Amino acid sequence: xxxxxxDGYDEIFRAEYDxxxxxxxxxxxxxxxxxxxxxxxxxxxxVRWHKIRDxxxxxxxxxxxxxxxxxxxxxxxxxxxxxxxxPISATTGDTPDLEPALAALSPKQRAAVVLHYFEDxxxxxxxxxxxxxxxxxxxxxxxxxxxxxxxLGEEVxxxxx
Amino acid sequence: MPSEEELRTGxxxxxxxxxxxxxxxxxxxxxxxxRRLRVQRLRRGALVALAFVAAVGVGFALAGxxxxxEVGPADSPDTTGVTPSTTTPSTTASSxxxxxxxxxxxxxxxxxxxxxxxxxxxxxxxxxSVRVTAGWPTTFAFFGSTDCILAAxxxxxxxxxxxxxxxxxxxxxxxxxxxxxxxxxxxIRYEVNQFGSVEVIDTETCTALVEKFPxxxxx
Numbered sequence: 001x002x003x004x005x006x007d008g009y010d011e012i013f014r015a016e017y018d019x020x021x022x023x024x025x026x027x028x029x030x031x032x033x034x035x036x037x038x039x040x041x042x043x044x045x046x047v048r049w050h051k052i053r054d055x056x057x058x059x060x061x062x063x064x065x066x067x068x069x070x071x072x073x074x075x076x077x078x079x080x081x082x083x084x085x086x087p088i089s090a091t092t093g094d095t096p097d098l099e100p101a102l103a104a105l106s107p108k109q110r111a112a113v114v115l116h117y118f119e120d121x122x123x124x125x126x127x128x129x130x131x132x133x134x135x136x137x138x139x140x141x142x143x144x145x146x147x148x149x150x151x152l153g154e155e156v157x158x159x160x161x
Numbered sequence: 162m163p164s165e166e167e168l169r170t171g172x173x174x175x176x177x178x179x180x181x182x183x184x185x186x187x188x189x190x191x192x193x194x195x196r197r198l199r200v201q202r203l204r205r206g207a208l209v210a211l212a213f214v215a216a217v218g219v220g221f222a223l224a225g226x227x228x229x230x231e232v233g234p235a236d237s238p239d240t241t242g243v244t245p246s247t248t249t250p251s252t253t254a255s256s257x258x259x260x261x262x263x264x265x266x267x268x269x270x271x272x273x274x275x276x277x278x279x280x281x282x283x284x285x286x287x288x289x290s291v292r293v294t295a296g297w298p299t300t301f302a303f304f305g306s307t308d309c310i311l312a313a314x315x316x317x318x319x320x321x322x323x324x325x326x327x328x329x330x331x332x333x334x335x336x337x338x339x340x341x342x343x344x345x346x347x348x349i350r351y352e353v354n355q356f357g358s359v360e361v362i363d364t365e366t367c368t369a370l371v372e373k374f375p376x377x378x379x380x
Binding site: 005006009010013014017018021022023024025026031032034035038039040042043044045046047049050097098099102113114117118120148 | 165168169171172173174175176178179180182186187189190191193194195197198201350360361362363364
């Protein structure tokens with residue numbers, strides 16, 4: 001399908017979609033919601049493509065929309081059900097299963113952890129993506145680390161951010 | 162004791178449990194995007210229509226009520242472009258009146274650019290062009306027949322049909338339906354700003370046209 005008005009859209013989609021889906025899944029913890037969030041972000045990108053295609057990093061824009069969407073739906077779902085932090089149910093090799101530990105975090109804490117440790121974004125970039133101040137992102141990361149250590153029953157050795 | 166590296170590894174492993182993207186996701190995202198664009202345009206059109214009604218109402222009020230003038234069919238030559246013709250190009254919009262005092266009237270530059278966009282290529286049947294808001298603000302033109310372009314799409318014979326409407330800031334938006342061959346129809350959506358600059362918003366290739374007002378639907 002030709003698309004002179006949307007040239008480059010498919011390339012951005014193929015380059016970014018997988019990573020964004022993974023990040024959104026880590027934040028929401030639900031496959032169905034994740035797909036909705038990612039699709040919504042890329043549909044919005046399609047609508048605004050004539051402007052965003054000129055951005056230096058169009059992928060950063062759609063990632064921001066997706067992560068904020070994931071936080072929003074997670075907070076909505078969180079109100080519906082009380083999250084309980086279960087102890088680690090399984091470990092794979094030397095790596096603990098993070099699913100129950102992540103579930104014990106707030107959506108914003110999860111997003112901060114995912115952006116910083118999964119996407120390898122700096123604290124400033126994490127803050128920009130989440131739409132908050134760097135100091136706020138640092139607080140989210142700090143509290144997330146503390147909570148992870150508590151849930152995992154171990155101390156998490158992490159460099160200061 | 163989990164280190165940062167173990168945390169990263171754990172996150173990567175966990176992310177593998179999520180949904181796996183497929184090529185169909187791209188099509189779905191594009192489809193959702195197109196639908197949103199359509200909704201945006203419909204809303205924009207509704208605003209224009211609302212402003213039109215308000216303007217007519219205010220005009221009557223200022224004139225002291227109904228002066229007996231009937232609101233009749235548009236007399237703009239452009240609205241007659243819906244009549245299928247194999248000889249007359251669809252650029253008859255040049256006679257659309259430009260009211261410089263009306264901020265909702267498209268500028269001459271926008272109209273000129275719009276005409277250029279809608280020129281029927283050689284060898285294509287001219288199924289007409291419709292300017293939705295021709296006659297503004299005294300008359301209101303409704304869409305004409307799309308039978309010609311629908312028949313051409315079904316038969317696979319080269320043909321073109323287009324619609325356009327002015328926006329509220331002196332520009333225009335338009336859609337061109339161009340049947341290239343059997344099951345190959347190009348749909349071009351464009352905008353012309355008040356200065357006459359043309360931007361193609363979206364070009365879509367589809368296999369059929371379905372009758373739907375105000376414009377056929379591309380499937």
